Amino acid sequence: MNNIMKTSKYFLVLSISIGFILLVIPMTMWADNLQTKQALSLQINNPGFETPFNKIGEYENNSQVWDLQVADGWNHFDLKQERLRFFSSCEWKEFNNGPVCEKVEGDEAQVIWTSSNVRFDAGVYQQISGLTIGESYGFQAATLMVFESTTNPVDNPDDPKMQRKVGIDPYGGTDPKSENVIWSPIDIKDVAWFWPSVGAKAMSSTMTVFVRVRGRKKPEVQFSNSQVWIDDASLDYAPTMESLTLDVGDFVNEQATITATWHGTIRDGFEFYASESQLCELSSGETTCDDPNWDGTWQDLHVFRGGDELPPTATTANFIATQGITYMVRARVWHRNTDGRPHNVASPWKFVSYFEDTPSPISQGKIMGTVFDTEGEGVNANVIISPTLTVMTTNDGKFDVETGAGTFNLMATTDTDWETMQPLTVMVPQSDTVIVTMTVTPPDNFIQNGGFENTMSDWQSTITAPTFITDGSMSGYSLAIPENAILTQTGYLTNAYQPNLSFWYKIINPDEQSRLVAQIFGRDTLTPTKPLILTESHGWKQAHLPLDLREFMTGTGSIGSVAISSTSFYTGMISVRFSIEKDGVKESHSAPQNYKFGTPNSQNTAYYLDDVSMGSILPEPTLQYIYLPLILKFSPTPELRFPESSANTFNLVSIEGSSLDKRTAQKRSNQILVAIRDTGQFMDTRSRKDWWE
Incomplete structure (x- = not known):
């Protein structure tokens, strides 16, 4: 290499x-x-x-x-x-x-x-x-x-x-x-x-x-x-990192240039290969810029990326710092082993942070947050902050608004009528920032009381003495679920687009024998689909489980035959179920008397659930589907035409022996692409042997 x-x-x-x-x-x-x-x-x-x-x-x-x-x-x-x-x-x-x-x-x-x-x-x-x-x-x-x-x-x-x-x-x-x-x-x-x-x-x-x-x-x-x-x-x-220092210049108008310098040691038998550094800004109360998933906030000072002709080799980097913001810098070096097949490995990161207090603290309280859809993606939405404020999020769901001190009720809506289940109440101290997370649900969401607002109404459950929390909840009240409990809700969906079960959950003090299991049951027989099994969360996390429509359209299961466009919509009975399973047992009982929800210890694992919804997903903004009830006339000749009565006739080259049973179309911008399905499978538009245009 x-x-x-x-x-x-x-x-x-x-x-x-x-x-x-x-x-x-x-x-x-x-x-x-x-x-x-x-x-x-x-x-x-x-x-x-x-x-x-x-x-x-x-x-x-x-x-x-x-x-x-x-x-x-x-x-x-x-x-x-x-x-x-x-x-x-x-x-x-x-x-x-x-x-x-x-x-x-x-x-x-x-x-x-x-x-x-x-x-x-x-x-x-x-x-x-x-x-x-x-x-x-x-x-x-x-x-x-x-x-x-x-x-x-x-x-x-x-x-x-x-x-x-x-x-x-x-x-x-x-x-x-x-x-x-x-x-x-x-x-x-x-x-x-x-x-x-x-x-x-x-x-x-x-x-x-x-x-x-x-x-x-x-x-x-x-x-x-x-x-x-x-x-x-x-x-x-790996090579080792010996030092990482920051040299801070003079502040002018609350800003200064900071130079990061680092040094690593290359092992004997290796040669120096690359040097990298990154920067992030820490929000109030944060101690790390890492995220165990994909949403970390590191910015490149210089990093080796795919497509780079040569790796970066400088061991210094500059950035502009603003007073009142905490910065964290990390750096590392790479070395190359040339003995045999060459390969290159990086050292562990070296970290250093810096903060310069600002002479002019924030005078207004502020709310920052993100609005998510039911698949965990940030979504463009209108956030109503009662009694008087309204703000539009960015395309990835972010918003930031100065409110001053006070108590505010927040709701979020989209131009496609998605909205939050209930208002989110936020108390904002003077000169402080409150960070919130909101989830909008689809108009066809059939789940009632998905926020568990101090009641189990509309849910069928084996929990005899439900416990709700507000301290540390996701929004409003959250439900605490005892081990081996089961709760379900059944409803009806009509033409739901790729139905999706969405919810927020938190697991405190997880153990290896217990798990939170989410399931969907579809069609009138309420046939179960593949479950979603969750064993840890590291705080509140959003999860979603799509209904595998192919199980009901083709009967082939979760890795069977391929989905086709006719399986994008679902009509029928549908049920969702949550259960806490321990050692494979799903017996129902209430929480023991000494079970302390939210208090981690060596005996108890605590489960919490909130903001449950079941309905259509939010389609990609550039993608729409339409279905054309057109009739094709098939003949053994090399031409395939619409009926003569159609005003929009055109010729298609036919493949001898094909049988036509369905037509679908996809609308993107100003184009209509017509696909003709033959023998139950879609054909590739680039393959001459499978397609005619």
């Missing part, structure tokens, strides 16, 4: 629609002198993601069943529980009738693929034992991301479509959501191999390494794909 980022030598078409076979041409540019990995990489089990691969499920396509599988030695995770498929690279090649297995080295690689318009958060991990406590190690792995197609890579940092990072849990835990996991900077480079790296000091003789990729946006082209390849993992001794 002579460079950390490889670009394509060849043209690759990777965006693949469902139900067809597409030729795949490799894009890997091989490194010189590929040799067996040396040093600590041997401690990683199967660092090259080679055979054998272990079966984790099956996927049926065109009457053929394919194994879903993960490379031996690695475990997979799928945090959003969406329709993801894990393949070996060569099985993926066979599935698409391609000539070559896409990879960096060896014979294989791990593939993660989604064929539907979904967001996802998934990856692989491995525990590595036999390490020295207190020693610094660096992990690196190659990833290739493709959003929709290679013909139009998307790398907009203000609106990333896909994101990747690698992580280490120095304590050896296996939860990628854990706050113990240390992550590399997020990279968004599309259609290019890149080797992110992260360093950490071992706090246990076992550490866990993660490769994690997020599909942040739904593909804008219906039935297009998001694809990920993972290969070439390595673990080695």
Whole structure:
């Protein structure tokens, strides 16, 4: 690996629609002198993601069943529980009738693929034992991301479509959501191999390494794909960071230039490779800029990204500081092992913070917050702050308004009639900022009393003595759920667009035997779908579970045949259920007399639930669906026409022997794209053998 980022030598078409076979041409540019990995990489089990691969499920396509599988030695995770498929690279090649297995080295690689318009958060991990406590190690792995197609890579940092990072849990835990996991900077480079790296000091003789990729946006082209390849993992001794200092200039008009300088030590047998630094602004009461998921606030001073021709090497960086704001800077260095197959690993981060008090404190109270939709995405909304204020959020749901001191009731609405369940009451002290979170729910939400406002009305429950909290609640009142409890609610949805169960939950003092389980039951028979199982939260977290419409349209289950546009809407009975399960038991009883909700201790695990809704998701703002009740006249001639009575006739080239049973259309901007479904599967518009235009 002579460079950390490889670009394509060849043209690759990777965006693949469902139900067809597409030729795949490799894009890997091989490194010189590929040799067996040396040093600590041997401690990683199967660092090259080679055979054998272990079966984790099956996927049926065109009457053929394919194994879903993960490379031996690695475990997979799928945090959003969406329709993801894990393949070996060569099985993926066979599935698409391609000539070559896409990879960096060896014979294989791990593939993660989604064929539907979904967001996802998934990856692989491995525990590595036999390490020295207190020693610094660096992990690196190659990833290739493709959003929709290679013909139009998307790398907009203000609106990333896909994101990747690698992580280490120095304590050896296996939860990628854990706050113990240390992550590399997020990279968004599309259609290019890149080797992110992260360093950490071992706090246990076992550490866990993660490769994690997020599909942040739904593909804008219906039935297009998001694809990920993972290969070439390595673990080695990391360089060490010796110092990080800040030199503060004179303040002029409450601002000054600060110069960060750092120094790292490269190990014997290695050579210096790169140097990086980042900056963040800490809000009041915050002590870290990290987020165990993807929403950290680090800003690049200089960071090595996919697409960079050369890594940054400077060990100083400047930034402008404003009085009254707390800044945190972190820096690290990389070194390269050139013994055998080259690889590069980063040191652990070195941190330093700085604060200069402002001579003019804030004179007004302020409310800052975010409005989320039911999928956890920030949404453009109108926030009404009674009695007199109104503010519009940014496109990602953020708002910031000076209110002065007082008590205020907040509501949020969108131009599509989504709104919060009930007013949120906020007390704002003088010269202070209150941070709030709000969730808007769809107009067709059938859940009643989803906010548990000091009552269990409209819920069927085994809880005989419900407990509600206001101190530490999500909004208003929140429900405390005892172990082994069950609560359900049933309703009816009409033409609901991709129905989605959304809720906020908090788990205090989690244990390994207990879990919060959310389920959806659809259709008149109330058939259960795949449950969402939650074991920890690190504070209030939003979760959502989509109704797998294919189970009711095709009867094939959560990884069966492919969803089609007719499955985007649901009409019928629907039920939601929450349960606290312990050791697999779901017996119902009330909380014991000595159970203290919200008080962590070695015996009690506390569960809280709030803001439950079930209804349509919020469609992407640029995407609408319409259905055209048009009739096609099929004939054995090479022409296919609308009936002669139609004023808008045009010719289509037919494929002999095809049978036409349905037509759908997709509206985007001023274009109408008509797709003709043949034998139950959508066909790729770029494949001449499957499509006519």
